Amino acid sequence: DVNEWLRTGERIVNLERCLMVREGRRKEHDTVGDFHFRVPETAVPPWEKPQPVPPVAHKEKFEAMRDEFYRIRGWDSATGVPTRSKLRELNLSDVAEGLEGDRRLEKKQ
Numbered sequence: 001d002v003n004e005w006l007r008t009g010e011r012i013v014n015l016e017r018c019l020m021v022r023e024g025r026r027k028e029h030d031t032v033g034d035f036h037f038r039v040p041e042t043a044v045p046p047w048e049k050p051q052p053v054p055p056v057a058h059k060e061k062f063e064a065m066r067d068e069f070y071r072i073r074g075w076d077s078a079t080g081v082p083t084r085s086k087l088r089e090l091n092l093s094d095v096a097e098g099l100e101g102d103r104r105l106e107k108k109q
Contacts, residue, residue, distance in 0.1 A: 027080035
């Protein structure tokens with residue numbers, strides 16, 4: 001069943017994220033170096049039209065896309081940590097409890 005495959009993939013992504021959270025990874029770590037926001041991209045593939053001024057990455061757009069990614073995934077947009085409700089939805093309540101025990105996830109309200 002395709003839906004079961006998609007759910008399995010989502011569980012894998014969330015488990016991987018929880019492992020990274022356990023090791024201290026947060027939103028501020030999900031970025032690229034400032035270099036990409038300052039230095040123009042000069043490697044334009046040959047099938048694109050050359051641009052008079054090579055573009056640089058826009059930090060504000062990058063951060064907005066990161067927040068949108070977190071929202072779509074069901075993660076806390078302030079921290080990048082999967083929410084308890086998302087983990088519960090994926091039948092990963094035991095993982096949520098482990099993160100709570102490690103003080104990586106806020107205690108239940």
